[in-house]
Amino acid sequence: MRASLSVNDLFFSWPDGSTVLDGLDLGIGAGRHGLVGLNGSGKSTLLRLIAGELVPQRGSVSVDGTVAYLPQDPGADPTRTVSEVLGIAETLAALERVESGSTAVDDFDAIGDRWDIAERTEAELARLGLGHLSLDRPIASVSGGELVLLSLVARLLTRPSVLLLDEPTNNLDSAARERLIDMVAGWKGTLLVVSHDRELLNAMDDIGSLRGGEVRWYGGGFDDYEAAVAIEQEAAARAVRAAEADLRAQKRDRIEAESVLATRRKQGEKAWAEKRMPKIAMGNYKRRAQVSAGKLRGIHDDRLEDATARLTEAEELVHDDREIRVNLPDTVVPAGRDVLTLEGVRPAYGDLTLDLEIRGPERIGLTGRNGTGKTSLLRTVTGELDPAAGTVRTHVPIRHLPQRMDLLDGARTVAENVARIAPGATENERRAQLARFLIRGRAADQPASTLSGGERLRATLACLLLAEPAPQLLLLDEPTNNLDLPSIRHLVEALESYRGAFIVVSHDERFLDDLRLTRRIGV
Structure with missing residues (x-):
């Protein structure tokens, strides 16, 4: 089973106008591919666009084969049963009726080519350590980790050729994580995984880093990726230091050149005042001096501009990863309380x-x-x-x-959610707290439903x-x-x-x- 997917010139923005992806190109073939990046860089949005859950404003998504997508928080109605979450309840009911003698067309349509669905379901549940769950068990009694695995089984039962997983190890205990990693290691189609789990990412064939709206690929697992990025960042830091030194030198040269020009100008003014040469000759001398000064300034201005551009270019290669600054309340609890x-x-x-x-x-x-x-x-x-x-x-x-x-509340903005939960805080206090969690300016005014998983956690903590x-x-x-x-x-x-x-x-x-x-x- 081989598949591939490609994304061309993809543009997507939320209704409030905030741009997530602009002109993204991506192409991957069969294999296990990890995708990393800072919270809010667009990883989850990209998976949803590939899966068809979101529609881009520009560009195209092309997939060779069928796609299955597991979101980072699969969620489920607590009143539903395991078989309903797996998407097999109707098929199992139709199989039971056919085995009892039904010849209804609707029953055969419900079964389709899934005559072995019961056996495949049993095998997949056992493979992921869920064999103890009965199909009629209510989801309300299932743990968060079990729900993640059940949702994954539901996707696997569709026999996808392209599998998209968003933080699949969330809520999984160590044994469940090992089973999921074993499943990933044996995957034969195209797999794209968004995760911060080092062990899972080390099972990938390559790692893509989504930064600044572009994906750059690194061969090997996460350890190899980190080593390669460390070398790149060391080189980028050296380039910045060299560019800064060059810029300082060019500024010094510019100042020295201005000093020379100022000295010449004073000398010329003194000669003019003392009338050391004929007026026509003095005028010619002044014009030549002005032309010469202009050329000298132009040369130094060009050098200064080039040095500034080189510094800007070097700085852009250095990762300036903003990190949350959590300011937890100063709530002292005495030792014996x-x-x-x-x-x-x-x-x-x-x-x-x-x-x-x-x-x-x-x-x-x-x-x-x-x-x-x-x-x-x-x-x-x-x-x-x-x-x-x-x-x-x-x-x-x-x-x-x-x-x-x-x-x-997904319908409210982030700032409105904070105001709802903390009505006693002033607007400035609410904005300042959100800023500590990297939710600044317009980001605080976007609907909570548009937040990535990491952004949602930060906003919730702030509340x-x-x-x-x-x-x-x-x-x-x-x-x-x-x-x-x-x-x-x-x-x-x-x-x-x-x-x-x-x-x-x-x-x-x-x-x-x-x-x-x-x-x-x-x-």
Whole structure:
């Protein structure tokens, strides 16, 4: 199974006029291709354009074969069942009727060429570690990681030749990530993956970097890409230093030339005043001096302009990756203060039961396989879900960053969302907080529905941290989902400086290690 896709002169902008892609060209063939770039650079938008979910204002997308697209937050109606999410409910029902003797044309149309759908579904579920899920199980009882894998199985069952994956390891535990990476390693068609997961990206044949509206390709996995970029950036930094030195030299030469011209001008004025030569000769001398001065100025101006252009060109090669500057509230929690008490708490979903007491600015990491109930536990702490057993007592203001990032109203602008969640803050305070999360100017006035996954997380964090009262306990559910690597580093720094308590649910081992947790609790 071989396929290819190409994008030519692609232009796309949101209704508010903000341009995402302008004149993008891209062509890839069969193989495993990773796509990286800063949050908001247009990676997810590009996948949606290729999948046909968005229509470009200019340019074309050509795909040789069928396309399947897995978004970074697949989402699903919680009342639906596993078979409905897999898209096989009607086919299975028609198969059952045919096996019972039905000859209805509608049943045969519903089956099509998928007579083996039950067997293929069972095999795909087992391959991705979901064999324990019954087809009639409601999605409300499925974990975020299980939903991602179920959504992937639904795409695989369509037998696509081109597979587009947007942050597919979000919410996956280590075992699930390994199974997904094994699936990716064995993919025979065309695969394009947007991800910040190093291990997954190291399984790619090449890495494309989307920057400034262009994609540049590097052979090998992510480690090879980083090494190549480091060499390029070192060379670019040297070029900037050389260009800066040249520009300084040209400025000095220009100043010296002006000094020489000024001396000559004074000498000429003195000779004119003293009438050392005939008036006609003096006039000719003055005109020749003016012409000579003009030429000299022109030469130095040209050299200065060239040096400035070389510096600008060199600076453009240096990556100026803006990174989030999280200013978490100064909420000091004394060492002995009660923050949270859980006594025999069993969430409505999952199989964990937990006793936990948090005092002072403790930082807790909560880990475990998909489906154990970690997300449900956080929702129980916030009061969104009633516990199946046990008691929950919160002693300080809390804020919850949910896994599915559904706090923002997509129809409102980012600034309007912040105003809704933090009505007590002034306009300047709201804008300043958004700016710390790299949401500045017009970006704050665009609808939340147009944000990339990483931008949505940053906007949500800004809303939470401006809310009143300020949080002394943060509940963070997979906070690194959809964040680029620079943003993850600064999120770590922000949480390290946070003076309240937090509980973080994550499958990102490197992230958890960097947080210097007080305790890690496996469930």
